Amino acid sequence: MKKPENNSNQNLGKKKGITLASWNIRGKNDSTHNSKWPRIARIMRLKRITILAIQEERTIEEDTAQIEAVVPKIKIITNGQYSSKMGVAFAINKDLVDENNLHHEIMIPNRASKLKLKWGENQELTLINIYALNHKKTK
Secondary structure, X not given: OOOXXXXXXXXXXXXXXXXXXXXXOOOOEOOOOOEOHHHHHHHHHHHOOOEEEEEOOOOEHHHHHHHHHHOOOEEEEEOEOOOOOOOEEEEEEOOOXXXXXXXXXXXXXXXXXXEEEEEOOOEEEEEEEEOOOOOHHHO
């Protein structure tokens, strides 16, 4: 009798639960100018975070290919157009979600994004990631 082939992608998005998180990372680099993305990826894997909504990520589309080369288990979908201002992104744990089942829509450049994903057999999940400034007077 032949064993069935193990296709790891066929079980993606079919888990019973999903872990979502949000994090204002206050820039893509730490105080020593090292990228925060490897640490973000490590935390996502350890905590089994499926999708992380990130604010103040300050990453433009061209940066994502370089980041994904360093952290290949994470798919980054960014809304940033300027690397020195604001920006929101979704970080997707590829071990838990099939990246082909995602649809991203920029609602407000650098401020708000919507992510839709197919979950399970016939469910859809819609997430909205918003970055809103605080006024210095209200702090």
